[in-house]
Amino acid sequence: MKLGLEGAKRIKKFFYRIPVTILHDTVKYDCLTIGSDEDLQVMFLCRRQFPEVRTPELLAKLVDVVSSSGGSNRNTTNVATAAGSSSMAAVASSSVPVYEPAAQLVASPTFAVDLNDGVRDEVGSFDVLPNALHGVPPVGVGDGELGDPNEDDVEPETIEDDSGDEVVAAGPALAGGGSSSGTQQYPPYFSSLDLDAMTHEGALGHAVGFGARDAEGNAGLTEFQVGQQFQDKDEALLSVKTYSIRRGVQYKVVESDHRRYVGKCSEFGNGCTWLIRLSLRKRKGIWEVKRYNGPHTCLATSISSDHRSLDHSVISAFIMPMVRADASVSIKVLLNATAAHFGFRPTYRRVWMAKQKAVGLIYGDWDESYSEIPRWVLGVQLTMPGTVAVLRTSPVRVGGQVDESQAYFHRLFWTFPPCIEAFRHCKPLVSIDGTHLYGKYGGTLLIAIAQDGNSNILPVAFALVEGENAESWTFFLSHLRQHVTPQPGLLVISDRHNGIKSALEAPDGGWLPPSAYRAFCIRHVAANFALTFKGKDARRLLVNAAYAKTEVEFDYWFDILRSENPAMCEWANRNDYSLWTQHHDEGRRFGHMTTNISECVNSILKGVRNLPVASLVKATYGRLAELFVRKGREAEAQVGTGQQFSQHLVKCIEANLKTARCFTVTLYDRDNSEFTVAETTPTGTFSLGTYRVSLASQTCDCGYFQALHFPCQHALACCAYARVSWSSYVHSVYQITSVFNVYWMGFTPPILEGFWPPYDGPTVIPDPNRRRAREGRPRSTRIRTNMDEADPNRPKRCGLCRQPGHTRRCCPQVVGSSQTGRN
Secondary structure, three states: OOOOOEOOEEEEEEEEEEEEEEEOOEEEEEEEEEOOHHHHHHHHHHHHHOOOOOOOEEEEEEEEOEOOOOOEOOOOOOEEEEOOOOOOOOOOOOOOOOOOOOOOEEEOOOOOOOOOOOHHHHOEOOOOOOOOOOOOOOOOOOOOOOOOOOOOOOOEOOOOOOOOOOOOOOOHHHOOOOOOOOOOOOOHHHHHOOHHHHHOEOOOOOEOOOOOEOOOOOEOOOOOOOOOEEOOHHHHHHHHHHHHHHHOOOEEEEEEOOOEEEEEEOOEOOOEOOEEEEEEEOOOOEEEEEEEEOOOOOOOOOOOOOOOOOOHHHHHHHHHHHHHHOOOOOHHHHHHHHHHHHOOOOOHHHHHHHHHHHHHHHHOOOOHHHHHHHHHHHHHHHHOOOOEEEEEEEEEEEOOEEEEEEEEEEEEEEEOHHHHHHHOOOOOEEEEEEEEOOOOEOOEEEEEEEEOOOOOEEEEEEEEEOOOOHHHHHHHHHHHHHHOOOOOOEEEEEOOOHHHHHHHOOOOOOOOOOOEEEEEOHHHHHHHHHHHOOOHHHHHHHHHHHHOOOHHHHHHHHHHHHHHOHHHHHHHOOOOHHHHOOOOOOOOOOOOOOOOHHHHHHHOOOOHHHOOHHHHHHHHHHHHHHHHHHHHHHHHHHHHOOOOEOHHHHHHHHHHHHOOOOEEEEEOOOOOOEEEEEEEOOOOOOEEEEEEEEOOOOEEOOOHHHHHOOOOHHHHHHHHHHOOOHHHHOOHHHEHHHHHHHOOOOOOOOOOHHHOOOOOOOEEEOOHHHEOOOOOOOOOOOOOOHHHOOOOOOOOEOOOOOOEOOOHHHOHHHHHHHHHHHO
């Protein structure tokens, strides 16, 4: 009568919904059917017990009235209508935008009270309207799905609207329309993950981590059935825990062993009779529900943001597809996805443990992976003869006696024949650095990185060590020099670590001049400089002085630095100029002033630091094999087109040619080798400087010719004046044939582990002293410096919409949604 639909519609069902979880920009509701006066009493009881929960919303489901002739007065359309409203609700999707409340997280139990044994009718989804907008909620935000049109006796457990109030349309004619709100905004980190992987099925054909399911796949929302079977005990426990989390109730384990599992509600005997008993069927080897008293008839007495059953096992099962898709996914991303999916926010430590368990299940056990390394060494040497793998162990002492059957893992150095061959055609320099491991056991991965003539970085050697110290660096650099980089005159770019200094200065190491030279990474030098002298400007002046390619330019920046503070120049003069400046390195740097460790880890070895050691060393083989195939094909294609030089050099030469048009060249010898180049304005009115160029010695006063080893703009002008080709003054490393030779030797498919040679030595086990702390949040192993500071010139972005100019607190989307809710 209120809606003016008397005679056309009849009330099919009454139900009410209560906000269960308010997380970020999503509101989850729990819907309960009203079938008696007792159901209404439960609704008011919920309101009195939880004042922080907003007013429950009373809704009605309407269906067409069937006439005596068998037909309906209107088209068959089932809608949910707010009681007391003058218009009908246009609910077509189970996930629509909502406003973000002031509270970041308010989680409450699911009020699953069934006084009329009708709990199964309380879970489901809206009927699909003929013209409805079929909205699909994101994985990890809501599990509601559009149901079967024939299912008209069920309501969704999660209904999301724009304001938290009744969802209404303009009138009955709009009942079949879609949601009028805008596109839903999700947290920014969801856009950087493959969330489709979260729906992949496990080995048993069931999606992982979703507990008991109904016919439509809704997880943890249906009641258990006597006779329900599970493949093993772990699956059964996961289902029980997921059910408990989804219902927002607590239970306690009464009995648990290898044959049976019994759980009771925490309020058992105080008004709730929920109980479940599962047993093992020995003949079939499966677990089965033998007894079940449900559903819960209790109400929680408090609202908590965490749930006892949401342990690391449940979280591990849920995040398994995400970790499988990207082992480097951060704990923060996993924590927020877990909170959005379950409605409860676990601790950082618990999610970290869950990730370690997931990584162990996917890539192998953390402890057993150490015992696989000796066999991997034998297997990879059989796969690719010439592979260098040096394993060092330390003895295990038990009661003062050495245990001959076991040995602690100490260090491992390895490199592959294609890497050894590739370095012969790369630039004669190598960058070395270390990066921490992020798994169950600590350690450091040392990497040596080369670069080809097309500016592609290439890791050529690896080592797993206990940390960065003089002994570990000596172990790595000695084998690097012996097996990979025996060339004379090599340049080593590194930070100023004392361990590296000790290893390079060892008399028998082979790294002393003139066999090899050392240079500092300017980023690390600037970071150390900023620890003593604060201020961005001073650090910028030091970096500009280091990048200067001529002594005149260096003196210019250094004089400015001296005028700022003479103590800054004194600090810089403590190190020899050849170690950190470009104009004193005699062209050995090829323009490289920093190490390439971050680019290497991010582009080639992404995620390997999160894996067990056996999977880590195997991943280096697979990643490098893919890199050699990809870059080798690119180089082969360029050779096939008749190109003479790499694409990187061609771009640099083209850029120099564009600026080599306003020069006046003067020849000073008859051998066409000594010139002066006067740079003028396009009109020739003003002189911008004069540079001496020697094609014979490949030098120029601008410094670029001798620093980068290809003609600068002044040298190109001299070549054009003398009518000689500039290609003869380019270093051979930039030739496309050299780039192709870098990737000429490829990898071979690995031999199956079953065919690896047997290993009869002591079992390699991890050193217990390297294990991370068992309690508390894992301590970060990174020493933060000024390099980790954010760029002050970079605009700040909103954490919700990722747009610059505001923060999430004053985001226009939040403000707009809040105003809509108040209206």
